[in-house]
Amino acid sequence: MIIGETPPPSGAFGVDAIAMTMRFGDFLALDNVELKVRPGSFHALLGENGAGKSTLVKCMMGYYHATEGDIIVGGREQAIANPKDAHALGLGMVYQHFTLVPAMTVAENLVLARDDVPAVVNWPKEMKELEAFLARMPFKVPLSAKVSDISAGERQKCEILKQLYLKRRFLILDEPTSVLTPAEADEVLGMLRDMVVKGELTILMITHKFREVMAFADEVTILRRGKLAGAGKVAELTPDAMARTMIGAEELTVQPPRTGEAAQARLELEKVRAIDDAGAIAVHDVSLTVRAGEIVGIAGVSGNGQRQLVEVLAGQREAESGEVRVAGDPYRASREEMRRHRMSLLPEEPLKNACVGGMSVADNIAFREFDRAPFASGGWWLNRSAFRSDARKKIGQYKIKTRTPDTPISALSGGNVQRAVLARELGGDVEVLIAANPCFGLDFAAVAQIHAEIMAARNRGAAVLLVSEDLDELLELSDRLVVMFHGEFVYEARTSEADLTVVGRHMAGH
Amino acid sequence: MADGSIGLWTVPLAVLGGAIRVSTPFLFVSLGECITERSGRINLGLEGTLVMGAMSAYGISYVTGSPWLGVLAAGITGALLGALHAGICSLPRVNDVAVGIALMLFGTGLAFYLGKPLIEPTAPRLPAIDFGWWSDIPQVRAALRVNVLFLIGVALAPILYWAFRTTRWGLLIRTAGESSDAARAMGHSVLLIRLRATMVGGFLAGIGGSFLSLFYPGSWNEGLSSGQGITAVALVIFARWDPLLCLWASLAFGGAAALGPALQSVGVTSGYHLFNAAPYILTLAIMIITCSPKRTLTGAPAELSITR
Numbered sequence: 001m002i003i004g005e006t007p008p009p010s011g012a013f014g015v016d017a018i019a020m021t022m023r024f025g026d027f028l029a030l031d032n033v034e035l036k037v038r039p040g041s042f043h044a045l046l047g048e049n050g051a052g053k054s055t056l057v058k059c060m061m062g063y064y065h066a067t068e069g070d071i072i073v074g075g076r077e078q079a080i081a082n083p084k085d086a087h088a089l090g091l092g093m094v095y096q097h098f099t100l101v102p103a104m105t106v107a108e109n110l111v112l113a114r115d116d117v118p119a120v121v122n123w124p125k126e127m128k129e130l131e132a133f134l135a136r137m138p139f140k141v142p143l144s145a146k147v148s149d150i151s152a153g154e155r156q157k158c159e160i161l162k163q164l165y166l167k168r169r170f171l172i173l174d175e176p177t178s179v180l181t182p183a184e185a186d187e188v189l190g191m192l193r194d195m196v197v198k199g200e201l202t203i204l205m206i207t208h209k210f211r212e213v214m215a216f217a218d219e220v221t222i223l224r225r226g227k228l229a230g231a232g233k234v235a236e237l238t239p240d241a242m243a244r245t246m247i248g249a250e251e252l253t254v255q256p257p258r259t260g261e262a263a264q265a266r267l268e269l270e271k272v273r274a275i276d277d278a279g280a281i282a283v284h285d286v287s288l289t290v291r292a293g294e295i296v297g298i299a300g301v302s303g304n305g306q307r308q309l310v311e312v313l314a315g316q317r318e319a320e321s322g323e324v325r326v327a328g329d330p331y332r333a334s335r336e337e338m339r340r341h342r343m344s345l346l347p348e349e350p351l352k353n354a355c356v357g358g359m360s361v362a363d364n365i366a367f368r369e370f371d372r373a374p375f376a377s378g379g380w381w382l383n384r385s386a387f388r389s390d391a392r393k394k395i396g397q398y399k400i401k402t403r404t405p406d407t408p409i410s411a412l413s414g415g416n417v418q419r420a421v422l423a424r425e426l427g428g429d430v431e432v433l434i435a436a437n438p439c440f441g442l443d444f445a446a447v448a449q450i451h452a453e454i455m456a457a458r459n460r461g462a463a464v465l466l467v468s469e470d471l472d473e474l475l476e477l478s479d480r481l482v483v484m485f486h487g488e489f490v491y492e493a494r495t496s497e498a499d500l501t502v503v504g505r506h507m508a509g510h
Numbered sequence: 511m512a513d514g515s516i517g518l519w520t521v522p523l524a525v526l527g528g529a530i531r532v533s534t535p536f537l538f539v540s541l542g543e544c545i546t547e548r549s550g551r552i553n554l555g556l557e558g559t560l561v562m563g564a565m566s567a568y569g570i571s572y573v574t575g576s577p578w579l580g581v582l583a584a585g586i587t588g589a590l591l592g593a594l595h596a597g598i599c600s601l602p603r604v605n606d607v608a609v610g611i612a613l614m615l616f617g618t619g620l621a622f623y624l625g626k627p628l629i630e631p632t633a634p635r636l637p638a639i640d641f642g643w644w645s646d647i648p649q650v651r652a653a654l655r656v657n658v659l660f661l662i663g664v665a666l667a668p669i670l671y672w673a674f675r676t677t678r679w680g681l682l683i684r685t686a687g688e689s690s691d692a693a694r695a696m697g698h699s700v701l702l703i704r705l706r707a708t709m710v711g712g713f714l715a716g717i718g719g720s721f722l723s724l725f726y727p728g729s730w731n732e733g734l735s736s737g738q739g740i741t742a743v744a745l746v747i748f749a750r751w752d753p754l755l756c757l758w759a760s761l762a763f764g765g766a767a768a769l770g771p772a773l774q775s776v777g778v779t780s781g782y783h784l785f786n787a788a789p790y791i792l793t794l795a796i797m798i799i800t801c802s803p804k805r806t807l808t809g810a811p812a813e814l815s816i817t818r
Contacts, residue, residue: 084697099695101688103812104681112685113696117678278808 020069047223092168266463272322284487297478357410362391415446527653528768538718539742542711549707550813554610557739558617563719572633588716687811
């Protein structure tokens with residue numbers, strides 16, 4: 001913005017991005033994309049991972065400088081050189097990853113975000129002003145609590161409040177509800193919708209949840225592989241039509257039907273207790289039985305002990321007390337036990353938890369069996385060609401997109417890393433499968449393939465424990481549903497009989 | 511000496527005196543490192559900064575005749591070394607711990623090289639304030655001869671504690687140290703914040719060095735620091751990145767370091783070297799007691815390369 005120019009008038013304003021093209025080296029991230037957000041509207045931006053949604057909004061916020069294209073704010077063309085310029089124009093963004101500082105209080109975070117933080121902060125005065133501000137706002141947050149101590153839902157409210165506190169009138173929300181329960185999501189989006197209707201705010205929301213688009217958005221723009229795939233009024237569209245526009249002509253793996261009944265108990269947890277990195281109890285004496293041929297889903301908002309529970313089962317964390325049994329035998333997550341019981345693991349963030357980024361795809365696929373025949377003779381002499389031929393077979397079978405089996409696995413996209421882990425973990429016989437957020441951040445094709453593989457493993461008689469923050473995924477796959485809250489299992493039901501509102505209430509701890 | 515009239519009281523008295531005298535460099539280095547680490551970076555080079563500070567303070571004090579100009583020169587030298595550390599670390603894929611070790615060797619080496627001609631001459635030293643005037647006992651008077659730098663350091667600890675909470679700069683440093691993403695999202699340059707924090711940290715560490723050459727022991731030689739800079743960096747960790755705890759930890763370390771000489775002065779000579787090792791034993795003991803493989807350190811800035 002040119003200094004001295006008059007700021008745009010108060011109230012909601014619109015932003016248009018015209019003919020946006022963004023190149024990263026040889027890669028064309030945005031190709032002549034147009035996005036028009038009318039003043040005082042709730043606009044949804046849909047697209048698969050890698051479709052260019054984040055790149056587009058980052059160009060609007062001044063993080064990236066588009067190779068070509070113009071940004072028009074409130075009817076005037078603006079050169080947005082950096083986020084500060086965007087902020088000065090009244091544009092604000094709520095990121096998918098929280099930008100609050102966990103070790104600081106809510107009040108400190110709010111004051112800190114201002115452009116004019118005083119050299120010495122007068123806390124009593126600031127607190128009074130913050131309380132007055134909160135009184136005008138639709139939702140409340142505890143001002144003196146440390147951000148690390150409040151729930152994910154409160155953090156997301158805090159992020160949004162921060163933008164309103166900074167008097168931003170055009171908000172970009174990047175998947176704002178991914179960490180919220182359905183009820184919390186409805187509450188937050190409903191309140192924002194009210195502000196939009198009153199003409200105080202314009203909202204551009206990146207999402208992949210059609211339910212929220214249908215319920216809250218006025219208009220939608222859909223991107224596919226960096227190109228504009230469609231746009232229009234939500235009232236004139238159906239979720240199916242939007243999904244087809246997002247995916248294009250790509251074929252999705254068909255999920256096999258659910259067949260067979262649950263048999264004997266395979267994986268048993270008895271009063272398992274685990275602590276988190278800070279030493280607090282994260283998993284509080286939980287007991288659970290997973291039978292052969294069934295999928296048990298663990299629902300819950302992130303940060304309620306699911307991660308620590310999976311780490312105990314994966315051998316990444318020691319349980320403080322309690323017992324885990326697999327097929328009746330005590331289980332301590334040793335390699336020998338995992339092999340004997342044919343345990344498989346699909347941990348979250350597979351590149352970090354299940355792969356060595358700098359090693360090749362072939363090496364990563366061979367981790368479970370690398371020191372046994374045919375990969376090694378005598379337990380120490382490795383046969384590289386066996387690694388490669390096995391990897392080639394699995395790369396074809398699991399549709400892993402990699403240049404060669406010798407490419408470092410960190411060079412692959414998220415979906416293909418997860419496919420490689422899938423090939424390793426589900427390539428042989430599976431008796432117990434533990435999966436944690438296996439589809440987080442993946443595109444439709446990868447999600448469909450992973451869901452199909454999990455269902456197929458169940459049908460072959462594996463006991464599957466599926467931990468997920470995505471309730472739709474759990475409802476689709478699991479036979480039984482358990483809700484985890486504050487380290488405890490607070491609700492259990494057959495999925496076919498589960499009531500979504502009751503599940504949501506338990507996720508929020510009511 | 512007033513014979514053995516105070517007898518074994520010499521020991522706690524000497525430990526107290528030692529705590530005040532020996533702790534000053536620990537205090538300055540640890541407060542400086544506290545600022546640097548709260549911004550999300552570790553500067554292990556402060557040992558080199560300390561020695562460079564000692565050398566330059568002694569040199570400037572000798573040339574100009576003013577010990578206070580020496581202190582200032584030591585601070586500036588430290589800030590420059592801090593800028594060098596931060597500058598190298600702001601390049602992509604550079605590890606701050608490795609750079610710190612390199613700068614530690616660079617700083618000590620350079621100081622020995624430049625300081626060769628300073629071993630002989632005597633420079634004007636910093637004055638001390640006599641808080642023991644009310645006592646006739648020479649040991650008490652010796653213990654309570656307090657240097658102004660110590661008082662500045664003691665005042666600095668609560669000031670920093672306050673500043674981290676209530677000033678713009680304190681909040682920005684903590685943000686950079688706790689979440690560089692958050693700092694960037696607010697439009698702040700994390701590298702710039704860390705550059706400044708590392709320079710201030712170096713400035714304080716340099717002043718800590720000037721105390722060594724200008725007050726206690728009060729001369730320039732190559733064995734001056736013997737690892738005090740590195741010990742002070744460790745001290746920040748078990749002071750949990752809290753400036754007030756840095757003060758207490760520095761005093762405890764000073765006291766422990768004075769234990770050996772104090773016992774020797776009352777005639778306990780067996781195990782002299784063992785008692786001299788007291789600060790290091792203390793370091794190990796505290797580390798073992800406070801660390802656990804199962805949990806991360808509480809209070810550790812989240813962006814620090816050792817906690818990530």
